[in-house]
Amino acid sequence: MKISNILAMAVIAAAGMTTAASPAWAQTDELPFDGPYVGVSIGGALQGSDTGSSILFDRNLDGRFGDTITTAAGANAFAPGFCGGAANTNAPAGGCRDDKDGVDFAVRAGYDKQIGNVVIGVLAEFGKADIRDSVSAFSVTPASYTLTRELKHNGRLAARGGYAFGRTLVYGTGGFSWGRVENSFATTNTVNVFTGNGNSTATGYNVGGGIQHKLSRAISVGVEYLYTDLRDDDFRLRVSSGPSTPPTNAFIQGNAQGTDFARSDNRFRYQALRATLTYGF
Secondary structure (H helix, E strand, O other): OOHHHHHHHHHHHHHHHHHOOOOOOOOOOOOOOOEEEEEEEEEEEEEOOOOOOOEEEEOOOOOOOOOOOEOOOOOEOOOOEEEOOEEOOOOHHHOEEOOEOEEEEEEEEEEEEEEOOEEEEEEEEEEEEOOEEEEEEEEOOOEEEEEEEEEEEEEEEEEEEEEEEOOEEEEEEEEEEEEEEEEEEEEOOOOOEEEEOOOEEEEEEEEEEEEEEEOOOOEEEEEEEEEEEEEOOOOOEEEEOOOOOOOOOHHHOOOOOOEEEEEOOOEEEEEEEEEEEEEEO
16 A cells, blocks of 8 residues: 555545534533543654765774775775665666655553643653665665665654643644664675674654544543654674685675674654544543
8 A cells, every 4th residue: 555545544534534423422521631641643754865875885994984995996986876765786877765654553551631722741662664775775786785774663753732622632742752663675686795783773753743632531532743863873893804805895895893883864754644533631
């Protein structure tokens, strides 16, 4: 299912449930957004453009990235360049696949305090944004090298505050986010050996807002937008010698132990638009 369809379904579902709310429900609670609640959300997650992303190299293993990998003749071994996606072939002419956008799902629990029309609260959320982000490099060999990361699961701790118009709450939200990131690597290079440190934990922040509407004293629905920015700079890939690696191999010229790879873009950013369903106690 296309991401645009997922987003449209999320908005239509929330809007439809709000429209279907019974006008006969008598609001006897003067503070409808006060107390603990649990809920779920579902929608779509979208990433921004990776234009300008590349792979950085630490040629002499001194911990500083930005070195140029050179051939035995002294030329730039990665002169063919980079792309913000997963390489289709071993050369730039083959193009790259776009990053994957997908479903965003989460469960949540929180507590609101309503003072007059003003509502303030806190919430915790755990779920998964089904997104994948890749970057590829092309060498003169020719060969391609692709670093890929995707969220295994993620969560947030946030505050929210807003203004209640009767049974409808308009609010803003923001706080701390974290994600467990699964890192993988693919290459057409069959000469070197590649080792990495697998999964990593990324942390950052979230900010957004939404509308929540009470269908009954306990049940409410809504639509929410959330922007998440995670700092993801732990993954390193070591390229070293293999049984058939010649002594002139570009990756072992700066240090016999090999060369380290890292992504130039250390931020994992995405936006989510989702429908929410909440049960208050």
